Amino acid sequence: MKEAVHIGANPSSTPGLQELVGRVALGDEEAFAAVYDAVAGPVLGVVRAVLRDQAQSEEVAQEVLVEVWRTAPRYRPDRGTAMNWILTLSHRRAIDRVRSVEAAAAREHKAALLDRTPEYDEVTEQVEARLEREQVRRCLRTLTELQRQAVTLAYYRGLTYRQVAEALSLPLGTVKTRLRDGLIRLRDCLGVTA
Amino acid sequence: MTTTDLHRLTGAYALHALSAKETAAFERHLAGCEACAQEAAELSATAARLGLAVTVSPPDALREQVLRRIGSVRQQPPDGAGPARPGRVPLRGRLLSRWALAACLAAAAAFGGTAVWQHQRAEDAAREARRAEQATDELAAVLAAPDARTRAASFGDGSTGTVVVSRSRDKAVFVVAGMPHPAHGKVYQLWFDDDGAMRSAGLMDPGRTDQAVLLRGGIDGASGVGVTVEPAGGSEQPTSAPLALLPFPA
Ligand SMILES: [Zn+2]
Numbered sequence: 001m002k003e004a005v006h007i008g009a010n011p012s013s014t015p016g017l018q019e020l021v022g023r024v025a026l027g028d029e030e031a032f033a034a035v036y037d038a039v040a041g042p043v044l045g046v047v048r049a050v051l052r053d054q055a056q057s058e059e060v061a062q063e064v065l066v067e068v069w070r071t072a073p074r075y076r077p078d079r080g081t082a083m084n085w086i087l088t089l090s091h092r093r094a095i096d097r098v099r100s101v102e103a104a105a106a107r108e109h110k111a112a113l114l115d116r117t118p119e120y121d122e123v124t125e126q127v128e129a130r131l132e133r134e135q136v137r138r139c140l141r142t143l144t145e146l147q148r149q150a151v152t153l154a155y156y157r158g159l160t161y162r163q164v165a166e167a168l169s170l171p172l173g174t175v176k177t178r179l180r181d182g183l184i185r186l187r188d189c190l191g192v193t194a
Numbered sequence: 195m196t197t198t199d200l201h202r203l204t205g206a207y208a209l210h211a212l213s214a215k216e217t218a219a220f221e222r223h224l225a226g227c228e229a230c231a232q233e234a235a236e237l238s239a240t241a242a243r244l245g246l247a248v249t250v251s252p253p254d255a256l257r258e259q260v261l262r263r264i265g266s267v268r269q270q271p272p273d274g275a276g277p278a279r280p281g282r283v284p285l286r287g288r289l290l291s292r293w294a295l296a297a298c299l300a301a302a303a304a305f306g307g308t309a310v311w312q313h314q315r316a317e318d319a320a321r322e323a324r325r326a327e328q329a330t331d332e333l334a335a336v337l338a339a340p341d342a343r344t345r346a347a348s349f350g351d352g353s354t355g356t357v358v359v360s361r362s363r364d365k366a367v368f369v370v371a372g373m374p375h376p377a378h379g380k381v382y383q384l385w386f387d388d389d390g391a392m393r394s395a396g397l398m399d400p401g402r403t404d405q406a407v408l409l410r411g412g413i414d415g416a417s418g419v420g421v422t423v424e425p426a427g428g429s430e431q432p433t434s435a436p437l438a439l440l441p442f443p444a
Pocket of ligand 1: 200201223227229230231
């Protein structure tokens with residue numbers, strides 16, 4: 001299927017967001033409100049995918065968004081788009097929360113891990129978000145079963161590759177390779193140019 | 195951990211699937227391994243797309259809380275002591291060298307549908323590591339694909355361009371000969387033409403007048419390839435009129 005998957009363009013390179021973040025870096029609160037409107041949905045989505053719990057997710061998302069304000073002066077556009085920066089930060093903070101909780105709690109049962117596939121929120125009616133979701137779904141289907149499981153367990157469940165290996169009963173080296181070649185295939189399918 | 199092992203960690207790193215200790219070790223590796231740095235940046239951007247796909251509608255209360263809080267949060271000074279985001283890898287500046295190996299594929303006679311390609315290895319090929327090798331392999335595979343079709347054009351200034359398309363691989367290669375060097379601080383950028391909308395397909399090596407470049411991303415219905423002059427590092431959208439617009443062969 002070759003329908004117009006690129007028409008909506010890549011939301012992570014939305015022109016305007018870069019510029020807005022540049023204004024935020026100068027302390028512009030109005031620009032920050034516009035940045036908030038552009039990124040809060042994706043930020044909360046990433047955090048909630050990893051943490052599941054709505055209240056905790058909102059709390060972490062709030063921390064991330066405040067961190068965006070605080071560290072905007074150090075954002076370097078030459079190192080990637082603002083959306084990439086913000087979503088990488090969101091995932092990192094969600095993971096930090098998961099791992100700090102996990103350190104204190106017992107490891108979840110393997111079956112419970114495998115049971116949890118990513119939940120795609122169907123509520124949002126934003127066309128761009130829907131296009132993005134469809135495109136990612138389409139591209140995830142081009143991965144092998146092992147690649148897809150490894151990548152989604154790591155990204156959406158926040159597992160380390162060791163935990164992924166344990167969950168899928170695979171050698172560590174195999175998991176490292178699957179995470180890499182799975183993402184490479186996804187990159188090529190999505191046409192990601194960093 | 196051996197160096198070979200480290201090169202394979204780009205995916206796990208981009209997914210935050212390494213332990214804190216492994217992350218630190220890999221970031222030291224990234225500082226000296228350009229191939230991994232480039233790949234890690236691309237895979238991080240890919241992971242971000244997985245995030246975009248799970249966008250939700252945030253509650254109104256969150257907006258109020260965040261906007262209220264920033265009123266009392268002091269911003270960091272721009273680039274003070276130490277990197278603000280040690281986990282990030284340099285991107286744009288590294289974009290160019292990835293084509294160094296690909297550029298060693300010299301085109302000979304690409305006209306008339308059959309092409310003879312010569313593969314010369316650069317002396318520094320060993321240093322170019324995996325990423326570039328992959329690009330080269332992929333490039334060679336496109337050129338060798340049974341359904342590869344070519345279209346050549348002369349650009350008037352004596353330079354020629356040839357586009358090679360493999361529909362089965364959904365990939366295209368752009369080959370130029372005699373292309374003048376871009377002005378200092380400029381670079382040639384390639385674009386897929388999606389019905390008039392330009393989608394970046396990567397940069398050319400500004401240091402070479404003859405080169406073969408594997409276009410980044412799939413053809414995915416694009417009707418041709420365009421070339422523009424852009425500031426070093428490339429642009430998200432073309433900032434100048436195309437020097438050349440070459441339709442893909444049917
Ligand atoms: Zn490396």
